[in-house]
Amino acid sequence: VSESPSAALLSVGDEILLGQIADTNAAHIADQLWRRGWPVRQQRAVGDRLEDITAAVAELARGHRVLVLTGGLGPTADDLTRQALAAVAGVELVEDETALAQVRARFAAMGRPMSERNRVQGRMPAGAAVIENPVGTAPGIDLELDACRVFALPGVPGEMRRLLRDHVLPAVGPGPLGEVAVKELHLWGLGESAVGERLGDLMARGRQPEVGTRAQEGLITVRILAWSESREAAAALAAADEAVVRQRLADFLVAADGISLPQAVVDLLRREGLSLALAESCTGGLVGRRLTEVPGASEVLREGFIVYSNEAKRRRLAIPAELLEAHGAVSEPVARALAANVRRVAEADCGIGITGIAGPGGGTAEKPVGLVHVAVASPAGTVHRECRFALDREGNRVRAAMTALGLLWRLVRYGPERALP
Amino acid sequence: VSESPSAALLSVGDEILLGQIADTNAAHIADQLWRRGWPVRQQRAVGDRLEDITAAVAELARGHRVLVLTGGLGPTADDLTRQALAAVAGVELVEDETALAQVRARFAAMGRPMSERNRVQGRMPAGAAVIENPVGTAPGIDLELDACRVFALPGVPGEMRRLLRDHVLPAVGPGPLGEVAVKELHLWGLGESAVGERLGDLMARGRQPEVGTRAQEGLITVRILAWSESREAAAALAAADEAVVRQRLADFLVAADGISLPQAVVDLLRREGLSLALAESCTGGLVGRRLTEVPGASEVLREGFIVYSNEAKRRRLAIPAELLEAHGAVSEPVARALAANVRRVAEADCGIGITGIAGPGGGTAEKPVGLVHVAVASPAGTVHRECRFALDREGNRVRAAMTALGLLWRLVRYGPERALP
Numbered sequence: 034v035s036e037s038p039s040a041a042l043l044s045v046g047d048e049i050l051l052g053q054i055a056d057t058n059a060a061h062i063a064d065q066l067w068r069r070g071w072p073v074r075q076q077r078a079v080g081d082r083l084e085d086i087t088a089a090v091a092e093l094a095r096g097h098r099v100l101v102l103t104g105g106l107g108p109t110a111d112d113l114t115r116q117a118l119a120a121v122a123g124v125e126l127v128e129d130e131t132a133l134a135q136v137r138a139r140f141a142a143m144g145r146p147m148s149e150r151n152r153v154q155g156r157m158p159a160g161a162a163v164i165e166n167p168v169g170t171a172p173g174i175d176l177e178l179d180a181c182r183v184f185a186l187p188g189v190p191g192e193m194r195r196l197l198r199d200h201v202l203p204a205v206g207p208g209p210l211g212e213v214a215v216k217e218l219h220l221w222g223l224g225e226s227a228v229g230e231r232l233g234d235l236m237a238r239g240r241q242p243e244v245g246t247r248a249q250e251g252l253i254t255v256r257i258l259a260w261s262e263s264r265e266a267a268a269a270l271a272a273a274d275e276a277v278v279r280q281r282l283a284d285f286l287v288a289a290d291g292i293s294l295p296q297a298v299v300d301l302l303r304r305e306g307l308s309l310a311l312a313e314s315c316t317g318g319l320v321g322r323r324l325t326e327v328p329g330a331s332e333v334l335r336e337g338f339i340v341y342s343n344e345a346k347r348r349r350l351a352i353p354a355e356l357l358e359a360h361g362a363v364s365e366p367v368a369r370a371l372a373a374n375v376r377r378v379a380e381a382d383c384g385i386g387i388t389g390i391a392g393p394g395g396g397t398a399e400k401p402v403g404l405v406h407v408a409v410a411s412p413a414g415t416v417h418r419e420c421r422f423a424l425d426r427e428g429n430r431v432r433a434a435m436t437a438l439g440l441l442w443r444l445v446r447y448g449p450e451r452a453l454p
Numbered sequence: 455v456s457e458s459p460s461a462a463l464l465s466v467g468d469e470i471l472l473g474q475i476a477d478t479n480a481a482h483i484a485d486q487l488w489r490r491g492w493p494v495r496q497q498r499a500v501g502d503r504l505e506d507i508t509a510a511v512a513e514l515a516r517g518h519r520v521l522v523l524t525g526g527l528g529p530t531a532d533d534l535t536r537q538a539l540a541a542v543a544g545v546e547l548v549e550d551e552t553a554l555a556q557v558r559a560r561f562a563a564m565g566r567p568m569s570e571r572n573r574v575q576g577r578m579p580a581g582a583a584v585i586e587n588p589v590g591t592a593p594g595i596d597l598e599l600d601a602c603r604v605f606a607l608p609g610v611p612g613e614m615r616r617l618l619r620d621h622v623l624p625a626v627g628p629g630p631l632g633e634v635a636v637k638e639l640h641l642w643g644l645g646e647s648a649v650g651e652r653l654g655d656l657m658a659r660g661r662q663p664e665v666g667t668r669a670q671e672g673l674i675t676v677r678i679l680a681w682s683e684s685r686e687a688a689a690a691l692a693a694a695d696e697a698v699v700r701q702r703l704a705d706f707l708v709a710a711d712g713i714s715l716p717q718a719v720v721d722l723l724r725r726e727g728l729s730l731a732l733a734e735s736c737t738g739g740l741v742g743r744r745l746t747e748v749p750g751a752s753e754v755l756r757e758g759f760i761v762y763s764n765e766a767k768r769r770r771l772a773i774p775a776e777l778l779e780a781h782g783a784v785s786e787p788v789a790r791a792l793a794a795n796v797r798r799v800a801e802a803d804c805g806i807g808i809t810g811i812a813g814p815g816g817g818t819a820e821k822p823v824g825l826v827h828v829a830v831a832s833p834a835g836t837v838h839r840e841c842r843f844a845l846d847r848e849g850n851r852v853r854a855a856m857t858a859l860g861l862l863w864r865l866v867r868y869g870p871e872r873a874l875p
Contacts, residue, residue: 325738
């Protein structure tokens with residue numbers, strides 16, 4: 034298929050073919066392989082049919098140097114990856130003592146009896162190596178099909194990520210692109226087309242480094258991908274572009290690389306010695322959930338209140354009944370009061386207050402679905418933004434949470450006058 | 455590849471191959487095709503390389519009766535789907551007046567001048583039909599490659615969905631499976647292999663309806679797929695299996711079809727007239743976030759406390775300092791006190807208390823990462839479960855949240871004696 038050595042991915046499972054789940058495993062594996070210099074040229078998904086899995090494995094193994102499969106390693110009759118690999122390799126499936134011992138050990142660790150059915154997870158194509166799975170019952174499989182190194186991993190995302198990191202990536206080593214440097218810069222407060230205009234020439238096709246943008250949850254990520262023979266040369270290429278991007282978009286840059294906006298907020302608050310408290314109505318815990326994804330968030334997050342009802346707003350955060358009656362719960366004064374009062378009640382330096390109509394119901398002509406009032410307060414002052422999102426319930430809530438975090442970041446970084454982008 | 459007529463999907467775009475986005479378009483198209491009786495046997499993704507797109511189109515068109523492409527129809531140099539289709543068909547790309555008129559009309563509707571660059575979007579493989587795009591600038595393409603009907607749609611999800619619904623699905627008509635019925639049953643409290651054992655014969659390969667299982671976030675979903683000439687006959691086939699599955703797994707069935715566990719909890723509490731309050735430590739708002747994804751959650755969710763710190767546990771929920779000192783924050787007594795006290799403080803009927811060590815840091819030999827104590831309280835009593843998850847921080851937190859919701863569901867449904875599965 035392609036002229037230089039490359040990698041391919043194969044996801045196995047009716048749930049993907051039936052459209053019941055989006056294949057997020059493939060995205061993660063592709064990202065990790067590219068970062069190690071392995072160009073991923075093809076992704077495929079097939080259902081739980083032995084002939085389809087076998088045909089796909091045979092074809093992809095012919096055209097690529099590395100093939101990573103996910104799924105089909107469970108204990109049930111529709112888990113057929115083991116059989117397919119054995120068929121392509123032209124060997125028998127045999128009970129593998131190492132694999133079976135691992136399955137047994139996992140059940141022992143969970144304090145559950147191993148069912149006779151799970152015995153099948155200890156079967157391996159003859160000659161294949163077992164990939165130990167310390168976090169689940171399905172061992173992975175590592176085997177060679179002519180010039181292709183094939184890895185079969187469980188489809189459960191947490192297990193897949195673990196075996197990929199600990200076994201697959203070390204096993205394949207650096208890829209044909211040589212050393213790859215990837216730099217990502219995350220922007221908040223500017224749209225994707227405006228970012229594209231400012232980047233201009235950097236985004237030309239065929240240019241190295243490759244510079245691209247993507248929009249997600251209200252943030253724009255600029256991605257710089259450079260490759261060269263040495264790590265230093267690749268890093269230098271990426272760093273040169275990074276400097277230009279930073280200069281052109283300095284005001285909107287909130288984080289870089291693996292750092293998310295929540296983590297950037299936690300880092301900034303920690304650096305400034307500021308604590309935070311949350312008052313969430315329509316987001317219902319989403320801001321707390323995102324902040325506490327960051328290990329160490331406890332250093333800055335004092336506490337959070339999910340004040341979904343008016344009663345909770347009154348009782349926990351002393352929002353006056355008159356304010357709620359005069360303006361409605363979804364209003365600028367209530368958002369500001371939530372942010373100000375949660376600071377006081379929790380004795381925190383900063384406060385976030387969010388109130389809105391996430392949908393699908395509850396909208397009126399005056400206050401439509403998607404209307405969200407976000408307020409953030411710090412010792413330096415309070416800022417507010419009225420948002421009118423046009424997404425579904427989930428999208429509106431995520432955008433509201435990210436708006437609160439973006440605004441708080443700017444408030445702490447630039448002060449109240451320059452907080453609104 | 456397969457013996458009966460089938461459909462295949464091809465997604466085109468570097469952003470997928472680079473792992474920057476998960477391919478959600480494919481899931482939507484697959485779901486829609488299956489529901490009309492078209493079995494989707496393969497999904498592929500390739501990058502913006504003419505040779506890769508051409509090879510994939512040629513191969514998939516040989517093996518399938520329907521092929522739906524997405525992506526690569528934009529105006530830039532890396533949009534190569536038009537060229538690839540012309541190459542496989544062995545025809546020229548020609549400027550198509552209908553297509554060009556549509557591109558012009560879209561720009562006029564947006565009140566923006568059409569750039570010379572967008573002219574390329576009016577080019578079509580000679581002989582192909584234009585698919586009108588009323589919501590974007592890229593017209594779709596409809597052409598036949600021998601026995602395969604090929605549709606190329608824009609990659610923007612909102613545009614793709616529109617053209618799929620208005621053009622592709624009517625054009626392909628009912629598929630070879632005839633009418634299809636899909637039924638999903640969601641179980642909590644039983645492992646996937648135990649579910650497989652109880653289903654036994656139902657999961658035999660080649661049987662109709664097809665019965666399969668998948669594990670996600672601690673729940674097991676049983677999926678029944680039936681097909682027949684009439685909608686009624688397909689539904690009857692699925693219903694017969696559903697009755698057997700329900701009978702064999704009655705104790706563990708929490709929800710069906712599009713209903714999630716959080717929604718099942720909200721529905722059950724609403725039906726029983728019970729309210730709920732949350733005390734979340736290590737999950738940091740995740741339970742609240744999941745419950746408030748359900749429209750109407752406000753009817754049962756009184757409020758939530760994100761009590762990440764010991765101070766917040768003491769101040770908000772009156773957890774005695776002595777209890778925290780004697781047992782540590784991550785302990786059964788503290789989890790039970792959180793659940794019991796949040797009920798009282800919030801004047802709610804039910805309470806959830808979660809405390810644990812999500813990781814990656816903070817673990818000890820005695821209390822390792824992944825240890826989570828979950829307690830749920832109702833007017834009938836309180837139950838507790840000690841969990842030892844072995845996933846990453848995110849995985850441990852999600853499993854802890856789902857355990858709390860599963861336990862609460864069982865506590866309300868079966869009472870304290872039978873709540874623990």
